Amino acid sequence: MAPSPAAFPKLSNRNYQQWCLDMEARLRTVAALRIVKGQESRPSFTEPLDAGERRDLRDFDNRRDLAAGEIWGCVEREQQTHLEAIRDDPEAMWVKLESPFDIAKLDDKLVLMALIRALPSEYTSLRQTLLLDDSLTLEKLQETFIALENQPGASPAIPILSQVASAILCGFCSRSGHSEDQCFSKRDASAKAKERASQRTQFRSGKGKLKEQEASKETQETTQETAAVAA
Numbered sequence: 641m642a643p644s645p646a647a648f649p650k651l652s653n654r655n656y657q658q659w660c661l662d663m664e665a666r667l668r669t670v671a672a673l674r675i676v677k678g679q680e681s682r683p684s685f686t687e688p689l690d691a692g693e694r695r696d697l698r699d700f701d702n703r704r705d706l707a708a709g710e711i712w713g714c715v716e717r718e719q720q721t722h723l724e725a726i727r728d729d730p731e732a733m734w735v736k737l738e739s740p741f742d743i744a745k746l747d748d749k750l751v752l753m754a755l756i757r758a759l760p761s762e763y764t765s766l767r768q769t770l771l772l773d774d775s776l777t778l779e780k781l782q783e784t785f786i787a788l789e790n791q792p793g794a795s796p797a798i799p800i801l802s803q804v805a806s807a808i809l810c811g812f813c814s815r816s817g818h819s820e821d822q823c824f825s826k827r828d829a830s831a832k833a834k835e836r837a838s839q840r841t842q843f844r845s846g847k848g849k850l851k852e853q854e855a856s857k858e859t860q861e862t863t864q865e866t867a868a869v870a871a
Contacts (some may be wrong), residue, residue, distance in 0.1 A: 642717045643666075643710070645713075646662070646666060646667075646713070648662040650716045651737065652716045652719070653718065656737075663714055666830075667710060670702070670703065670706050670710065671703055672706055675700070675707055675730065676711070676731055676733075676734045677731075677734065678731050682697070682700050682704075683700060707730035708727060708729065708733065711723075711730055711737075721735070722736055722737070723736060752778060755778075755781060755801055755804065755805055756770045756771055758797070758801055760795045760798075763795070781805055782805040784803055784804060785798055785805055789802055
């Protein structure tokens with residue numbers, strides 16, 4: 641029997657860490673996590689196979705297919721495009737999804753370090769504090785720059801750093817490396833919103849035409865009844 645739909649959000653470009661935990665738990669419930677992580681391989685038997693061996697192979701193949709379907713069904717369309725060529729291989733799908741998010745995390749750290757080290761010498765103490773903060777994000781660093789910018793006697797370099805941080809932090813998806821006007825997620829969301837609006841307009845237009853047809857029919861019937869009475 642197919643499992644019930646997942647109760648957690650699908651994978652987008654913003655929720656990988658939580659999605660990974662939820663997805664691992666879901667794959668455990670269908671006894672497929674070890675397959676996905678490459679810790680369980682397909683059984684190898686020598687021909688001819690007995691009934692038990694055929695059953696073991698069938699069980700493994702079913703769990704592997706189930707894992708592939710679960711992963712595919714738990715990611716947004718924008719992520720599915722990366723998996724189409726390997727959608728029958730849950731191990732490859734898992735690695736494929738993991739790779740870009742690891743790179744993104746590394747990119748974020750490099751950006752953070754570059755901005756922190758660019759602080760003027762009078763902020764040496766703050767620089768050291770920020771470098772030791774493992775929970776620091778680009779968004780938090782931008783907030784720090786804004787706070788410094790509003791302080792009396794702030795270094796002229798602070799507004800520049802604040803602008804740089806703002807330019808590489810997307811206000812829509814909160815990821816670094818691109819601005820909001822370059823965000824593919826925003827473009828995709830905008831396209832979907834326009835499509836829904838168009839569908840609503842078409843639906844309303846269709847209802848309007850139906851009402852016009854009904855009104856025209858009623859008018860014709862009334863005219864015919866009036867003519868019959870007059871005759």
